[in-house]
Amino acid sequence: MGRNIKKSQRVKVSESQSKKQLQQDLSVNIAGIELKNPVMTASGTFGYGEEFAPYLDLNRLGAVAVKGLSLKPRQGNPPPRIVETAAGMLNSIGLQNVGVEVFVEKKLPFLKKFDTKVIVNFFGDSIDEYCEVAKALDAAEGIAGLEMNISCPNKQEGWLEFGTNPEMTYRVISAVRKSTKLPLIVKLSPNVTDITLIAKAAADAGADALSLINTLSGMAVDANTRRPKLGNIIGGLSGPAIKPVALKMVWQVFKAVKLPLIGIGGIMTAEDAIEFMLVGASAIQVGTANFIDPQASIKISDGIGDYFKKNKIKSVKEIVGSLRV
Amino acid sequence: MTKRNRMKVLYNKQILPDYYKLGISWKDSPDIEPGQFVMLRLTGRIDPLLRRPFGIYKILGQGIEILYRVVGKGTRLMTDLKSGGTVDVLGPLGNNFPVDKHYKEIIMVAGGIGIVPFYTLVEKLKVKGSRSRLLFGGRGKDDLPGLEDFKKLGIDISISTDDGSVGKKGFVTKLLKKELSKNGDYVIYACGSKGMLKEVARITDEADAPCYVSLDQAMACGIGACLGCAIKVRGARLEVRGKDLKNIPEKYETSNLKPQTSNFYKMVCKDGPVFDAKEIAWEEI
Ligand SMILES: Cc1cc2nc3c(=O)[nH]c(=O)nc-3n(C[C@H](O)[C@H](O)[C@H](O)COP(=O)(O)OP(=O)(O)OC[C@H]3O[C@@H](n4cnc5c(N)ncnc54)[C@H](O)[C@@H]3O)c2cc1C
Numbered sequence: 136m137g138r139n140i141k142k143s144q145r146v147k148v149s150e151s152q153s154k155k156q157l158q159q160d161l162s163v164n165i166a167g168i169e170l171k172n173p174v175m176t177a178s179g180t181f182g183y184g185e186e187f188a189p190y191l192d193l194n195r196l197g198a199v200a201v202k203g204l205s206l207k208p209r210q211g212n213p214p215p216r217i218v219e220t221a222a223g224m225l226n227s228i229g230l231q232n233v234g235v236e237v238f239v240e241k242k243l244p245f246l247k248k249f250d251t252k253v254i255v256n257f258f259g260d261s262i263d264e265y266c267e268v269a270k271a272l273d274a275a276e277g278i279a280g281l282e283m284n285i286s287c288p289n290k291q292e293g294w295l296e297f298g299t300n301p302e303m304t305y306r307v308i309s310a311v312r313k314s315t316k317l318p319l320i321v322k323l324s325p326n327v328t329d330i331t332l333i334a335k336a337a338a339d340a341g342a343d344a345l346s347l348i349n350t351l352s353g354m355a356v357d358a359n360t361r362r363p364k365l366g367n368i369i370g371g372l373s374g375p376a377i378k379p380v381a382l383k384m385v386w387q388v389f390k391a392v393k394l395p396l397i398g399i400g401g402i403m404t405a406e407d408a409i410e411f412m413l414v415g416a417s418a419i420q421v422g423t424a425n426f427i428d429p430q431a432s433i434k435i436s437d438g439i440g441d442y443f444k445k446n447k448i449k450s451v452k453e454i455v456g457s458l459r460v
Numbered sequence: 461m462t463k464r465n466r467m468k469v470l471y472n473k474q475i476l477p478d479y480y481k482l483g484i485s486w487k488d489s490p491d492i493e494p495g496q497f498v499m500l501r502l503t504g505r506i507d508p509l510l511r512r513p514f515g516i517y518k519i520l521g522q523g524i525e526i527l528y529r530v531v532g533k534g535t536r537l538m539t540d541l542k543s544g545g546t547v548d549v550l551g552p553l554g555n556n557f558p559v560d561k562h563y564k565e566i567i568m569v570a571g572g573i574g575i576v577p578f579y580t581l582v583e584k585l586k587v588k589g590s591r592s593r594l595l596f597g598g599r600g601k602d603d604l605p606g607l608e609d610f611k612k613l614g615i616d617i618s619i620s621t622d623d624g625s626v627g628k629k630g631f632v633t634k635l636l637k638k639e640l641s642k643n644g645d646y647v648i649y650a651c652g653s654k655g656m657l658k659e660v661a662r663i664t665d666e667a668d669a670p671c672y673v674s675l676d677q678a679m680a681c682g683i684g685a686c687l688g689c690a691i692k693v694r695g696a697r698l699e700v701r702g703k704d705l706k707n708i709p710e711k712y713e714t715s716n717l718k719p720q721t722s723n724f725y726k727m728v729c730k731d732g733p734v735f736d737a738k739e740i741a742w743e744e745i
Pocket residue numbers: 219497508512513514515516527528529530531532533534535536573576675676677678679733
């Protein structure tokens with residue numbers, strides 16, 4: 136399924152899709168990227184798309200955000216890399232990825248066959264690396280937009296995460312802004328004291344949209360062995376446990392900046408997705424839920440359609456930020 | 461073809477204090493190879509959150525049988541499953557024990573729940589006419605799940621327990637050492653704790669005997685997407701006993717860089733769970 140999909144088939148799929156959309160318009164434009172529905176898959180939870188292709192029709196997704204890329208391949212952290220926690224999971228993958236070159240040559244051609252938007256998540260450990268990755272991606276065909284992960288330590292400045300300091304956030308985004316013409320989504324870290332300061336810095340530096348949140352920093356300990364449960368000792372928390380934190384941060388940022396927002400964090404159902412829209416998200420990303428049900432993303436998309444129908448909502452715009460307070 | 465489906469529970473019965481057998485109805489089940497696994501979820505539950513990996517113990521006429529050990533929250537909840545209930549199954553996943561090459565004798569080394577991949581393997585090998593021998597170790601007499609099933613298969617079985625309650629007292633690797641002191645045309649397949657497998661790998665390496673191990677690593681997706689189930693393997697240029705391992709990390713498929721000499725990660729769910737024992741960087745495990 137999906138593999139080697141013919142052009143004619145592809146057109147067919149999008150026609151039936153658009154028929155559906157005549158009744159329920161789920162389309163939304165984020166930073167100039169036209170999404171057929173507001174559901175994307177979150178970076179790092181959907182591989183490069185091909186891993187999930189046997190389980191769901193990628194054509195039905197608003198967008199696929201791929202695993203974060205760096206300039207050179209990275210091998211990642213020592214195992215164990217995964218541990219389940221109450222209503223969530225910690226991961227310490229360590230940003231393992233194939234690097235920009237292999238992605239463009241080997242992974243992107245597969246994704247291009249589908250009628251969905253490809254959002255490329257990327258990172259670096261210096262401003263130079265961020266810019267070089269952005270340039271390399273700018274030159275490739277078939278990428279709808281970039282998602283810049285700023286939860287990454289700055290090698291040249293004491294390994295402080297770019298996204299935890301407004302000034303560093305500003306510098307790295309303005310540099311990347313000059314390196315690419317592609318729509319630039321900046322993905323914010325929740326591990327900060329005031330996320331609105333970072334969001335404003337990102338907006339000032341030229342971000343076209345913001346996505347939030349990345350994982351919450353955390354750790355797990357085994358009382359019997361007295362050892363950390365992750366090889367890297369600390370990791371990132373995701374899943375239903377982080378939804379309340381994510382909702383709050385989207386709401387805060389929605390009030391603070393004018394940019395379109397993409398809500399992420401513990402979205403398991405369409406209802407969760409609607410909650411994010413109510414607090415200000417124009418689109419959402421499904422992360423950990425992909426592991427529990429590989430079809431979670433398209434079920435959520437269908438569920439949003441049902442909610443719109445039931446509540447006579449005509450477009451995404453109508454509901455974004457419409458929280459009754 | 462891999463499937464995901466809601467499936468009916470046929471039975472769920474306790475066979476030993478800590479071990480259960482779960483029969484699942486699977487009409488038109490795809491071809492399942494010895495060593496493959498499924499990711500299982502209790503229908504409708506998001507606590508526990510992640511699916512749990514389980515090997516396929518038996519292939520039934522219209523389904524599969526899972527043999528599981530109760531260790532934590534997920535497996536404890538599984539004991540409540542009743543006939544007529546449902547579970548969500550994703551699979552079959554992963555690779556399998558290689559059965560193409562013919563060996564006169566197959567030596568299987570299992571520790572406790574590590575017995576799981578071997579039932580379908582023996583069935584398959586029987587067809588091929590290989591002689592198989594099972595070395596089965598456990599902590600005690602209640603830690604040898606499925607032993608009765610294997611007795612019925614009519615293969616040679618040697619048992620060891622840590623407490624000496626059945627069979628030889630001591631680790632199963634002691635039995636293996638004795639086996640390997642005889643010369644023969646054999647291959648070793650092993651599944652059990654990492655400690656046991658490490659020792660099996662050491663012994664077989666010393667004896668220069670081919671050995672395949674099935675590994676266990678915490679998983680989230682089971683399909684190679686999250687990169688959570690990483691295991692260190694040896695790089696291409698680290699030739700082991702003159703054999704090139706052909707372990708080339710993905711990044712070098714296209715670039716003109718020299719093949720990598722250092723170790724790197726593979727994914728247990730997708731590249732495994734079965735690996736050539738020589739491939740694993742045991743010193744890093
Ligand atoms: C490819 C593969 C095949 C497997 N096949 C089988 C099988 O056929 N039968 C079977 O009983 N089990 C099998 N396992 C192990 C099984 O997946 C775990 O025992 C199960 O996930 C534990 O879930 P839980 O919720 O009960 O435990 P948790 O609450 O998650 O953990 C409880 C305790 O068990 C330990 N634990 C958790 N996960 C594992 C694990 N993967 N391996 C070892 N210890 C673990 C934890 O460290 C903790 O101490 C397999 C694992 C893999 C990777």
